Amino acid sequence: MAVEIKDLSYTYNIKSPFEKRALDNISLTVDDGDFFGIIGHTGSGKSTLIMHLNALTRVQKKKKQNPTAVLNVCGIDLACKKPDLKGVREKVGMVFQYPEYQLFADTVKGDVAFGPKNLKLEQEEIDRRVREAITLVGLNYNEVAERSPFDLSGGQKRRVAIAGVIAMRPELLILDEPTAGLDPQGKKEILALLHSIKRTCPTVIMVSHNMDEVAECCNKVAVMGEGKIMGVFTPQELFSKRDLIKSLGLELPTVTELALELDESGLDVPPNVLNENDLIEEIERAIDKKAKQV
């Protein structure tokens, strides 16, 4: 198991007028090899949850909170008093929202090398990883390595930032809204990138608002609302539960929405299709069928 969580709660500004319960008795497991999606409305506790996974937010122990909480990530116990912070930061890679805001070095190469350097690797190994990571995110190493990250375009900056995390070769990669604020083309490129990342990094957790992404990438999806896990589903199951989706203020993937409308207007298309190519096939099949009937 990559992640095991039991009875985890977290309250912001405890015992003050601003008190807010962000996590409410969360229990969740993520298996090795999962591409795990976490969806939920703004303020549902997604970010607080993933911040626990590499101990940036520690399991809250004051005021007798979390007496029985279990939090195991990549075999490291994070619920104990002195968790192995260095170990967990090495094994868990975290790509925050708008990761391009964390770029700081004067060259792309230097920025991507920041993580591996903190791992105290040999210079040769660092160079190798930097080259590999920059290539993996789809940038031309020779072209960008010596440039300033601040001269790149928005999409390119984001790739550099992702490369900076991948270069640490995490066992578990966590992405918080990796496509937020990008144009459709940029989104597509980042999604394609996620697929190639999945080949090098065993387990990926992705937080997202965008149901299209979730439908396309994830094999399991946890739905969060008001600090609770409302359930863990496969995308197929999830997007056939329309009431749940609606009650949480979320949307269906565009493809599923279209399939549903086609189905309602009389074309025989299964309403739980999740990706573009499948839908096209289904539509062709339905039209053929109709033609035969006539």
Place this chain on the structure above:
Amino acid sequence: MKDVSFGQLYPVDSIIHRMDPRAKLLITIAYIVMLFFVDSFIVYGIIAVLLLIVILISRVPPLKVLSSVKAIIFLLVFTFTLTVVFNQGQGEAAELERFGWYAHWGIFTVCGSGLILGGKLVCRLLLLVLGPTMLTFTTTPVALTDAIESLLTPLKWIKVPVHAFAMIMSIALSLIPGLMEETQKIMNAQKARGAAFDHGNIFKRAAALLPVLIPLFVSSFKRSDDLADAMDSRCYRGAKGRTKMKVLKFRLKDYLAMLLTIALFFFILVLFYNWWGWPWVGLVTLA
């Protein structure tokens, strides 16, 4: 950083919260001036009780107010120690006669007068922090800048750009929470990449802050650029023709509060300096 409560609004509703910010500001200034006139434990005690009454009326938990002292605890200890250790009082003989004891090691001396002086300094510093903390706990930064702008209006006659100053201040104040959040975010991101901010000597720590400071500067410049555009596109032209949504107005309670402050100020001064030689006053201050 989250634990520093100095300069943070405590949003409950109370008569103190609703007071005119100018009145609160003037009262706070009077309070600070008063503290510099006063030099006796009894009077400090009286001021502390008055402050406590204000705190209770404002419905901010007293412990919350007290926690603002955390920020200056080092300063307090430092001041107290230095004052006590380097104060030689009126010399060994006089001190022995007055207090019955006197201790010194090399250049360091501990004596009764020194302890009293140190204690008074600590009281003064504590009250100096607690009073203005009450101002910021009960007044929004925006109201405060409005108050400053309004009180500085006379300076406009000698061509001081009061409005611009007030605008700069209110923008700076309103950017602080965002900046704190941004700092936290960037620190988290760099920590996730294995950065350590709490290891090594002071130079290593300073160097470790670079990956936080550079992105912070970049995003601050971007933010101010965006803000300037937003203001431009709303036709901001400085003070010219600009009206206020919330016009400040002194009400009866504000006048009363200010009168009360002046009266108390005067009372405390009398108590301390005893201009008219009232016999009972002398007893109070000497005790």
